[in-house]
Amino acid sequence: MSNGKRILLIIAGGIAAFKSLDLIRRLRERGFGVTPVLTPAAEQFVTPLSASALAASKVYRDLFDLTDEAEMGHIELSRAADLLVVAPATADLMAKMAHGHASDLASTLLMATDKPVLIAPAMNVRMWEHPATRRNLRLLQEDGILSVGPVEGAMACGEFGFGRMAEVPEIVAAVEAALSAGPLTGRHVLVTSGPTHEPIDPVRYIANRSSGAQGTAIAAALLALGARVSFVTGPASVPPPPGAEVIRVETARQMREAVFAALPADAAVCAAAVADWHVANAAGRKMKKDGSGRAPAFELAENPDILAELSRLETGRPGLVVGFAAETDDVVANATAKRARKGCDWIVANDVSEGSGVMGGTENEVTLITAEGAEAWPRLGKGEVARLLAERIAARIG
Structure with a gap:
């Protein structure tokens, strides 16, 4: 439950804004106090009266309302809550946040706050996939902004894909996680993720x-339990989890350096798919066909065994x-032998x-191998696998 925590809910303009009314209701059911802020565009989808009635609170709309400035200025409003939630977070508002604009009440509150911020992005699939939006998301994540969603689904515009705002129960769960002091609070966990790229020449690997x-899902689940997470990632196609300390690498040797630089840690989860070999005779310039029909000969050398080195540290x-x-x-059998x-x-x-659909897919079917034996888990979404593993880790080190 909320323990009396207060949420400043910023509602931006977009068809997903209609879900914000249900979000207010669900948050209040959980005991949160909610103060709504509507952008001018949001008022095209929900009315201030409906938001105010559900929140049992004044709705804020205008940066230059002198009455509000006398009673509660925008600086005080931005800091009176325990968490700022932006739902929906449109591409426009995300861009303002990423680049430090303060041109209206919503963006000014987000600039002036000293409290954590959680966004629930919602936009057309092409807007979500646009390089500018991806850049803005990375900037926000590097600034420590938390996020939930978006999810895949049908959109009001008739298209289908990622960009649909997370469902209200997911946002409520993200709010509770952002404000909870979990069993891993005060613990530092190191997570490696993604592939490594081992160069052949400057353009091939x-x-x-x-x-x-x-x-990424494991790191997010550990963060939700209160851990401080150092996230060492190769060139993954999935963005890193907000709230983690992100260290980006390319090669296995770079990953090893980053892992040992991040120590000490209470736990380490080596989930990266590290290449076993690198090209010892990688070319310094792009290789070209010479017309002979012969392929170049590569000399492969073993990469460092990060997991074994970590495990054997004295x-x-x-x-x-x-x-x-x-x-x-x-x-x-192979995994049991690997553990030993x-x-x-x-x-x-x-x-x-x-x-199997596991590599690059959305589900996983795992067996946990420990000194006590092998425990098979059912096929689950990768997020659920992560949650179960994080809970096991918390039970062990929490």
Whole structure:
């Protein structure tokens, strides 16, 4: 429950604004106080009267309302709440936030606050996928802005894809997570994620199909339990979780350096799909065909074994080291042998054989290998796998 926490809810203009009324109702049912702020565009979709009635609170609309400035100025309003929530967060408002604009009440409040901010993006799929929006999201995440969604689905414009605002229960859960002191509060967890890219020449590289989705989900689940998360990620297609300390790398050797620089940690989860080899004779310039019909010869050298090095540290070893085993056959047997060989505490084994849909997909089917044996989990969404693993980690080190 809320323990009397107050939410400043900024409602931007967009068809998803109609969900904000249900969000107000659900938040108040959970015991939160809600103060709504409507942008001029939001008033095209919801009325100040309806928002005020559901919130049982005054609705703020105009930066230059002198009465409001006398009673509660925008600085005080921006800091009176425990959390600022922007739902829906339009592409326009995200751009203002990312670039520090303060041209209206909503953007000024977001600039002036010293409290955490959670956004629930909502926009057309093409707007969500636009490079400018992706850049703005990265900037906001680097600033520590939390986010929930968007999700995939049908949109009012008739298109289908990502950009639909997260459903109200998901936003409520994100609000509660942002304000909770979870079992991992005060704990530092290191998470690696994504693939590594091993250069062949300046334009080509060796890689794998990892999207980084599972590692990102694990980091987000750990953050929700209160952990401080150092997130070392290769070039993943999934954006990193907001709230984590993000360290971006390209190669396995860079990942190793970043991992050891992030220590000490209470736990380490090595979910990255690190390449086993790099090209020892990588070219300094783009290689070209010479007409001979012969392919260039690559000399492969082993990459550092980050999981094994972490597990065998004599000083500064994390209290819990978790590895991943992506296998195509004899999953449990190979993962059990890997745990013994690497010296880690747990191995999360998954079947990435052709047709499993795991590598780059939205679901995972894992077996948790510990000193006590193998525990098979049912096929679940990667977010649910992450939540269960984070809870196990919290039970072990919390």
